[in-house]
Amino acid sequence: MGSRLTVARREIAGLRAEKTILLAIGIQLFIAAFSSFLVVGLVSMYDPGALDGAEVEVAAAGDAVADLEHAAAEVPGASVTRYEDPAAARAAFDRNAADATAIATRDEGGGVSVAVTAPDATVETTVIVVQLRDLLRTYERIERVERADSLSRPPLPVPDSTGTSPYFTFTYTVLIPVLVFLPVFISGSLVVDSITEELDRGTLELLRVAPVTIGEIVDGKALAAVAIAPGQALLWLLLLELNGTPVANVPTILLLMTALTTLVVGVAAGIAAAAPDRRAAQFLYSVAVLVLFGGATAVAGGPTNAVARLAIDSADPATTLTVVVYVALAAVAYLGVRRLITANGIGE
Amino acid sequence: MIRRAARRVRRVTRCSRRVGRVARWEASRATGGVDRRTLLAALAFLAVAGGVVGAGVATDAVGLDVDRDVYRVGIDPASPYADAVEAEPSLTAVPAEEATLGSTADLIVRDGRSDGGPTGVFVRAVDTPKGEAAAASFREAVDAHNERLMAAEPNETAAFPVTVTLRYAARGSALADGETVGEGDGGDARDGGLAATDGDESGDGSGRDGSETDGGGTAGGDDSGTGDGGDDDSGDGTAGGDDSGDGDGGDDDSGDGDGGDDIDDGGGGDDDGGGGGWWPFGNGDGSGGLAVPSIGGGAFGANSAGSPGSITPPFPFASLVLAFAFLVPMNFLAQAYGSSVLAERTNRRGEPLLVTPLSPTEIVAGKTLPYVAVAVAATALIAIAVGGGAVSVLAVFPIAATFLAATFVGAVFARSFKELTFVTVAVSVLLTSYAFVPAIFTNVTPVALISPLTLVVFDLQGEAISIGEFLFATGPTAIAAVLLFGLGLGVYREEDLFTQKPVARKFLDALVVRLSPVGEGVRESPATGIAARIPRRVRGLVAVAFLTACTIPFVFVAELLAVAVLFALPVTVSIPVLLVVIAFVEELAKSVHLYAGFERGVFARTDRVALAVGLASGLGFFLAEKATAVVQAVGLTELYVGRAAFGSVAGVAGLSPLVLVGLFLAPLALHGVTASLSAVGARRNRTTYVLALAAATLVHAAYNVGVVSLHG
Known part of the structure; x- marks a missing residue:
């Protein structure tokens, strides 16, 4: 054990000397800040009403305009003004008195057709179209209820809308998993670098003369890489907690995260020991991690989803099972790789 | 003259031959036999992954829903709402009798029922942000469920009583002003390009085609698997961009035919020129479909022909x-x-x-x-x-x-x-x-x-x-x-x-x-290239100014990133922090090479030299900043057509020329003063440099605050 700890301490001292761990934390901070920037931007685009009470003024005409006015009364973001004929509505649109026009006419089939005109390629177009969609969907719902007798299965009544933060789901299902898993990949990459660097500089030969076995060297390097991961994740979770985002099941999340780190570090060590140089090793490692992680995320109950459910406090026995499975998987994978390396050596 | 040109050509050929030799050597090293093995290993990884995912698809266990089952809804399995909950990945159903609000469920749904069917719905959510988010998800799930119910209805008019035709048009007045992105000339150019692809429709206004591509491309993002007229059109218009994604171009083409008809039906009044265009939601019958994943699009539940649900923002x-x-x-x-x-x-x-x-x-x-x-x-x-x-x-x-x-x-x-x-x-x-x-x-x-x-x-x-x-x-x-x-x-x-x-x-x-010596008693190396043509007295100062000017692109990127990073903070915090950060970035850019120069002995450590290089650095920054401002104004004039770019100029029109000159030169004075301040600090040692840099940042930030409050 002592020699393993020595190797691990040496690794961490190297990291400290280069101060690169600070850069890693900086990158993560940047990603966290940038994702919130991103989500605010995206939300403002999909749901402009969520940011400020934008009101869209619609100039309407046609024989079904009265119903459209009814619908507008139910939609907070849109108001409808009636005009004599389509030409008058269009004139209002042209002189900027309205954001859009809607010409609603009843057709012979018993339906209503609405011809909507929205301004082309201006900054507000997206906002206007989103509000128009809300208005028209409400209109559709009202018209549908009137025709409910002709339907074999009437639509279900929709519950009243309530206020909610558009960032809530994003924070738990994207931001927290990203912040928790970034240190995992960084640790794996560190192990690849650490082993290929020893090979490249020829210092591994020196280590072999020292009274340690290959297995102990790998153990030490892996130990250092795994040890620095949960601290970073914990830092993020605490920061979020301070920021008013409660995170549940923190110990379980850290356990799952440590298991994944061990798994990834094991894979990284295996690749680094087998690959000819750092370029090949890093390339293979990137591909392997993409594949592993992408595959695990795509399969139901993957680690990303498990972390989201743990953090949001919706965990059930299936989530616990996921954690147990990953812990077992990590142990098996790491021991397997270690055995392989002890048998075949590094870089041979 | 000719001899010199010939010599230059010879030098260039020799140089490129050498570069080519190094390039070949580098390429041969990277593609040696060893790396081929690496590539094979990578392919093997991908093959395994493909197999796993394929097996997952086959067993229906695959889904990229990161939000799967994050909200628990207590609901009676017999309720009609149970189907809606079932179909929404982010919701998971808990039997109503086992559900306790707050511990095993975030939301409890009860429906009021009469013999005809459901008459209402009562939703009780836990009183936390999570409960609110769960309620919003549930509402979306019901909406989507209704859309699916309606799509299965035999009576189409009753299911989708409203048919929408969305059209983008330029305002009559807006067209004259031409105030938006590429509306005038840009629009024409793109219409021209498209008219060439479907020339058979040339009679009815090319402007229409232009924005159809526009709209269609956007519709593609959200309506996965719907294939209404708009989508298919875009597949056609953007030279098969979407077709390549899903590989059933045949279906798309048939849909396109429908869409085309629709345009002709509705396009009679298309006389507004410019960027107008009909965007038919008409008669796509779900035959086509885009393979673009429906990230974020599920909420729209767009599975209908021309219904309001199929509208997608651009x-x-x-x-x-x-x-x-x-x-x-x-x-x-x-x-x-x-x-x-x-x-x-x-x-x-x-x-x-x-x-x-x-x-x-x-x-x-x-x-x-x-x-x-x-x-x-x-x-x-x-x-x-x-x-x-x-x-x-x-x-x-x-x-x-x-x-x-x-x-x-x-x-x-x-x-x-x-x-x-x-x-x-x-x-x-x-x-x-x-x-x-x-x-x-x-x-x-x-x-x-x-x-x-x-x-x-x-x-x-x-x-x-x-x-x-x-x-x-x-x-x-x-x-x-x-x-x-x-x-x-x-x-x-x-x-x-x-x-x-x-x-x-x-x-x-x-x-x-990149620096040249300034001041007495520093070691000098012979200058080469362009530097040799500059008089020795100012060579060092020109180098300083030039180096400062080179930092401008990075300063801008750093400031942009600072804006992005601080975006999430409340305005009362972010604006002051931002002003200080921007000041710091600019001061650092103006002085870090000065510090390097003193530290490595290129500049003589005297106050006179410090002042000189400081002023040179400030001047370089000022000139570069003004140059980019001019470039931006030119670039942005084209984009905004003057609206935004010259808005600020209009505000100062009433001021006297003297004040205007003062306003123009104020930044020069600021940059010169703060850079000299940092330089004087930098000439001593690291500690004084850091202190002087902090002082310069504060002066700069104070100036920024002044400017911001002046502009209101």
Whole structure:
């Protein structure tokens, strides 16, 4: 054990000397800040009403305009003004008195057709179209209820809308998993670098003369890489907690995260020991991690989803099972790789 | 004259031959037998992954829903709402009798029922943000469920009583002003291009076709698997961009026929010219379908012909996803390139190359060339695959160059592979977000053009791009790439390559290379190149000013990133912090090379020299800033047509010329004073430099606050 700890301490001292761990934390901070920037931007685009009470003024005409006015009364973001004929509505649109026009006419089939005109390629177009969609969907719902007798299965009544933060789901299902898993990949990459660097500089030969076995060297390097991961994740979770985002099941999340780190570090060590140089090793490692992680995320109950459910406090026995499975998987994978390396050596 | 030209040509050919030789050597090393094995291993990984995912698809266990089952809904399994909950991935049903609000359920749903069917619904949510979010999810689930119910209805008129035809038109007055993105000339150009593709419709106004592509491309993002008229049109219009995604072009074509009819039916009144266009939601019957994943699109539940639910805002989702594909290979490429450069530096492996007659520039150019070639080839392949044109390849090129340049600097500075990994990751993250994030706002604001990727999105949407827009988008990135290579090349020499120094000190060394001596008693080296033509007295000061001017692109990027990072904070905190951060970034850019100059003995450590270099640095910054302001005004004039760019000028029209000159020169005074302040600190030692820099930042921030409050 002592020699393993020595190797691990040496690794961490190297990291400290280069101060690169600070850069890693900086990158993560940047990603966290940038994702919130991103989500605010995206939300403002999909749901402009969520940011400020934008009101869209619609100039309407046609024989079904009265119903459209009814619908507008139910939609907070849109108001409808009636005009004599389509030409008058269009004139209002042209002189900027309205954001859009809607010409609603009843057709012979018993339906209503609405011809909507929205301004082309201006900054507000997206906002206007989103509000128009809300208005028209409400209109559709009202018209549908009137025709409910002709339907074999009437639509279900929709519950009243309530206020909610558009960032809530994003924070738990994207931001927290990203912040928790970034240190995992960084640790794996560190192990690849650490082993290929020893090979490249020829210092591994020196280590072999020292009274340690290959297995102990790998153990030490892996130990250092795994040890620095949960601290970073914990830092993020605490920061979020301070920021008013409660995170549940923190110990379980850290356990799952440590298991994944061990798994990834094991894979990284295996690749680094087998690959000819750092370029090949890093390339293979990137591909392997993409594949592993992408595959695990795509399969139901993957680690990303498990972390989201743990953090949001919706965990059930299936989530616990996921954690147990990953812990077992990590142990098996790491021991397997270690055995392989002890048998075949590094870089041979 | 002719002899000199001939000599120059000979030199260029000799130089390019040398570069070519290095490039061949680098390429042969990278594609040796060993790396072929690596590639095979990577392919094996991918094959395994494909197998796993394929098996997952077959057993129905695959879904990229990161939000699967995050909200628990207590509901009676017999309730009609149970189906809606079942179909929404983010909701999981808990039997009503076991559900306790707050512990095992976040939401409890009870429906009021009469003999005819459900009459109402009562939702009780836990009183937390989670409960609210769960209630909103449930509402969306019910909406989507209703859309599905209706789609299965035999009576179509009753199920979808409202048919919407959405059309984008320019306002009569707005057209005259021409105040928005490419509405006047840009629009015409793109119409012309499209008229060529479907010339049979030439009689009915080409403007229509233009915005149809526009709208169709956006519809593609959200309506996965719906295939209404709009989508199919876009598949056609953007030269098969979408077809390549799903591979059932036959279906799309048939849908296109429908859409085409629809245009002719409704397009009678299309007499407004400009950017008008009908966007039919007409008669697609779900035959086609786009393979673009429905990320975020599920909420719209769009599965209907021409119903309001199928309206999608003009958001270029599909094009954005495709544009992102261009960035993926860059990350791998940068990693390989960084490894190769750093490998030269370990165990002095690159030394034999340095003692050959090859110049460092030739070595680096040769080493970089294969990677540039691979980048271009990969970009071209992706462009062919996703339906982009030459514009896409040209626009991605500066991004690739910047990736490689930043990696090169990182590899020259880094002490170990570990350090290089962090540098590479940082470069990838920063550049990817710099390129990708503005592109999200492509159709929203012209400022999106600061990223070259926006051009790719335009290209995928089939819109024409003016030369001005192209230069505006790619110029800064290209300049940044050149400057970064220059920075790294300065220390591509024996004494720096094979020494282990902290990154910061290497950075100072790299800056000093670009400086010339100022003041008495400092060692001088003979000047070469352009520097030799500048009189000796001012040579050092010109170098300082020039170096400061070169930092401008990076200053802008840093300020943009600061804005992005501080965006999430409340305004009362973010504005003051931002003003200080911006001041700090600018002060640092003006003084860090001065510090390097004093530290490495290029400048004499006297106050007179400090003042001189400080003023020179301030002047350089001022000139560069004004030059970019002019470029921006020119670039943005084209975009905004004067509205935004000259708004601020109009505000000062009433002031006297003297005040105007004062306002114009005030920044010069500020930059000169603060840079001199930092320089005086820098000439002593590190501590005084840090203190002086802090003082200069405060002065600058105070000035910023003054300007902001003056402008109201």
